[in-house]
Amino acid sequence: MKRRYKRDYVILESKDSSFRLKEKTSPKAFAKIEMKEDKANLMLYVENVKYIKQGYRVVIIEDDLNVKDIGRVLVNENGKGEFKISFNEENLDIKAIALTHDKKIPLIGFRGRKLQDYEDIIFAKENNIKDDTIENKVKFQMKEEKIEDNIHKLEIDNDLSKENNIKDNLSNPNLEIDEEDVEIKDEDIKQELSREENEEVIILDIDEKKEKKKKEKKEEDCSREEKREEINKEKLEEEDILRKYTEEKIYFVPRKLKKILNKYKEIKPFMEDIEDTRWWKIDISPMSICAYIMPYLGYINYINCTLYSDITSLSYKYRHYIFGIKYSEEGKRKYYIYGIPGRKNEQPDEGNTGFCHFIPCDNKYKTYGYWVCFIDCKSRLIAMAEE
Structure with a gap:
């Protein structure tokens, strides 16, 4: 029998800026979930979070919206911390992972779609107490409104009786008319x-x-x-x-892609670079991992149809990856290239996801470099580039 093994990643985003360690840096967290046979392991790595002596509570929300407090992660003065826990469960159905402190949520990440009203779900006990008090207030207000309506009805009945009396007086010539009642009527008409x-x-x-x-x-x-x-x-x-300029080589970038690449630095990562190629360094962020558009990593996962890949773990390990465009001799786009940093013995997924070429950054030792994957610009499928 083959052993069952699953692996998943969850990126936690900052939800409260008051918990950041420095002004310009936002808190980050990265969770790794591994499931082997009858056990499940959860590992959490936290960075740039404000130091608190008692640490932060780690809370998970399961698929049935059941909330579990699974422990506490301690953070050092540099804002870093690690947390590990094991579960005796074959399938750990986690919908969200969050860090909480003093009825606040500094960080939270979702596995799949984002949960609405996640604060109410996490702090459900406190919300139940608040709901009871709100219901009592509403009942009291309803009673007050009923009393006011009854008073208003009595006033209307009194006014109608006065009008009827005035009409009776007008029909009888022998009776005297009250001037005050007539004035009240005039004011109502106005x-x-x-x-x-x-x-x-x-x-x-x-x-x-x-x-x-x-x-x-x-x-x-x-x-x-x-x-x-x-x-x-x-x-x-x-x-x-x-x-x-047909005679000259002008390396154009598509307009939509150019707007995104303008946010990142254009670099030359190799001593002996691939000819007619431009490179950009993409720093790791929740967008660069999860978004399913170029040049983000989610686009590669979408093409490969893989949920559990070494691409995200290696890029998160080195905190970046590179994106390139290779042009033909006429200056037209030929390949889009993704480069995952690592050593020669760290090939992502043993080449099964398209990362088959290793390009070293130095000519002497050739140990550190990038595993690259070529994508055909026309078909948008993984291709074997010309060496």
Whole structure:
């Protein structure tokens, strides 16, 4: 019988900036879940978190939204800490992992989709007490409203009885009319007229707001058309440049990809680089691991259809990876390249996920370098690059 082995990773993001160690650096955490036969191991690594003597509580949320407090992680003065725990369970169904302290959540990460109202789930006991108090307040308010309604009804009945008395007096010529009752009626009529005028003013205001919204929509539509025209102009300009400089090699980057790559540094990682290739260094972050668009690592996992790969663990170990574009002799895009840092004996997944070429960073020892994977620009599939 083959032994069952599964491995998964969860990146914890910062949710409370007051727990960061330094102003410019945000707290980070990385959880690794391994399942072997009848046991499950959870390892948590924390960085850049504010030092607290008693440490932070580690909480997990299972698939049935059951919350478990599994222990405490202690952090040193440099903001680093490690936590390990084993479970005697074949399948550990974890939906989320969080660090808590004093009714706050400094870090939390989700395995799969993000949970809504995760704070209410984690602090469920306290919320139950609060809900009871809120229900009591609502009941008390309902009682007060009923009392006020009864008082209001009594006042209306009294007013109707007064009006009937006045009508009876007017029908009888021998009886005297009270001037106070007549004045009260006049005041009521004035109030009703003022109310009708106010309602007409409110209706006019609503019509003006509707007209303003229509004008704003028209302006937005015009601005969208202008943006489209600008994009078309940019495309035409790029085509004109390509026509003018066909003899020279101009290494263009797609517009959507260029916006992302502008955030990262362009580098030359090798002593003897691949010809006609540009490289960028991508620092590790939750986006660079989880996002399923180029140049992020999730794109590679999507192509390989692998959930448990050495790609994420090695890139997280060295805190970066590289992304490159190789061009043909005519200056057109030929391959997209992902480079995972490591040593020659650290080949990701033994080459099963496309990382078959090792390029060293130095010519002398050739021990440290990058395992690279080539992706065809047209088919968007893993390809064997020309050596």
